[in-house]
Amino acid sequence: MTDIDLNQRFWAVVPAAGVGKRMGAEVPKQYLEVLGKPVLQHTLERLLQIDAFSGIVVALGSEDAYWPELACATHPKIRTAPGGKERADSVLSALMSLEGTAAPDDWVLVHDAARLCITSGDIQKLIRTLGNDPVGGILALPVTDTLKGVETGEIIETIDRSRIWRALTPQMFRFGMLKHALIDAAERKLVVTDEASALELQGWRPKFVEGRPDNIKITRPEDLSLAAFYLERQCYE
Numbered sequence: 001m002t003d004i005d006l007n008q009r010f011w012a013v014v015p016a017a018g019v020g021k022r023m024g025a026e027v028p029k030q031y032l033e034v035l036g037k038p039v040l041q042h043t044l045e046r047l048l049q050i051d052a053f054s055g056i057v058v059a060l061g062s063e064d065a066y067w068p069e070l071a072c073a074t075h076p077k078i079r080t081a082p083g084g085k086e087r088a089d090s091v092l093s094a095l096m097s098l099e100g101t102a103a104p105d106d107w108v109l110v111h112d113a114a115r116l117c118i119t120s121g122d123i124q125k126l127i128r129t130l131g132n133d134p135v136g137g138i139l140a141l142p143v144t145d146t147l148k149g150v151e152t153g154e155i156i157e158t159i160d161r162s163r164i165w166r167a168l169t170p171q172m173f174r175f176g177m178l179k180h181a182l183i184d185a186a187e188r189k190l191v192v193t194d195e196a197s198a199l200e201l202q203g204w205r206p207k208f209v210e211g212r213p214d215n216i217k218i219t220r221p222e223d224l225s226l227a228a229f230y231l232e233r234q235c236y237e
């Protein structure tokens with residue numbers, strides 16, 4: 001792995017404007033506590049460990065009244081942007097807030113607020129592996145279960161999993177390419193659930209870098225105790 005050009009600039013974008021429907025909590029899941037600290041605080045503390053980030057932009061929901069209470073809300077490296085209807089809209093809004101500050105070739109690492117177990121080691125692995133790549137890519141994990149195609153409660157097929165990987169975050173792309181791809185997807189009214197999909201729609205082939213299996217996304221109630229387990233275990237690594 002060749003040394004990356006450290007003159008490049010890196011930005012982090014954190015989509016944190018979701019409502020957490022699948023969590024079914026009174027509070028948006030990014031503000032639920034794990035080990036006594038809000039999910040989003042854990043996530044931002046992990047990102048702040050990466051000195052290479054010139055800044056971190058957090059996309060917040062219009063109704064978000066929790067942000068000002070967050071310990072890192074006033075951190076000088078952190079700024080906010082208005083979130084949007086879908087995750088992709090929130091990411092694009094955060095990118096637009098960097099217009100005039102970020103250069104087209106600057107790297108942007110988009111990381112879900114809900115992925116609080118991310119490690120600085122995995123972020124650095126992604127940067128080291130793809131820092132000289134023309135396109136960029138994502139952290140991902142191979143699927144280890146047998147996959148079934150289903151219809152009205154019945155299994156209708158078994159899906160070949162040999163070429164199936166699960167996309168994680170961060171997803172790392174050049175500012176200009178990512179902004180263009182997300183704008184184009186929005187103009188074509190194509191809903192993309194991650195940044196790589198938008199680049200793929202442009203005909204690019206993003207790379208993938210194997211990440212840690214504990215980089216889970218808090219989605220359902222049972223994920224909270226699993227995240228606590230992983231965070232506690234990481235303390236002993």
Ligand SMILES: Nc1ccn([C@@H]2O[C@H](COP(=O)(O)OP(=O)(O)OP(=O)(O)O)[C@@H](O)[C@H]2O)c(=O)n1
Pocket residue numbers: 014015016017018019020021022023029030059083084085086087088090091112113114115217218219
């Ligand atoms: N309009 C949206 C929707 C989601 N997100 C963020 O994107 C990440 C991943 O999305 P997801 O896990 O789907 O979060 P929610 O949309 O909140 O969950 P749900 O689909 O259960 O409502 C989360 O950190 C979420 O806050 C966002 O910034 N803007």
Ligand SMILES: C[C@](O)(CO)[C@H](O)COP(=O)(O)O
Pocket residue numbers: 087112166167168169193194195217
């Ligand atoms: C971006 C992501 O975390 C990659 O797996 C995932 O697509 C987010 O999906 P969600 O439905 O917005 O949680």
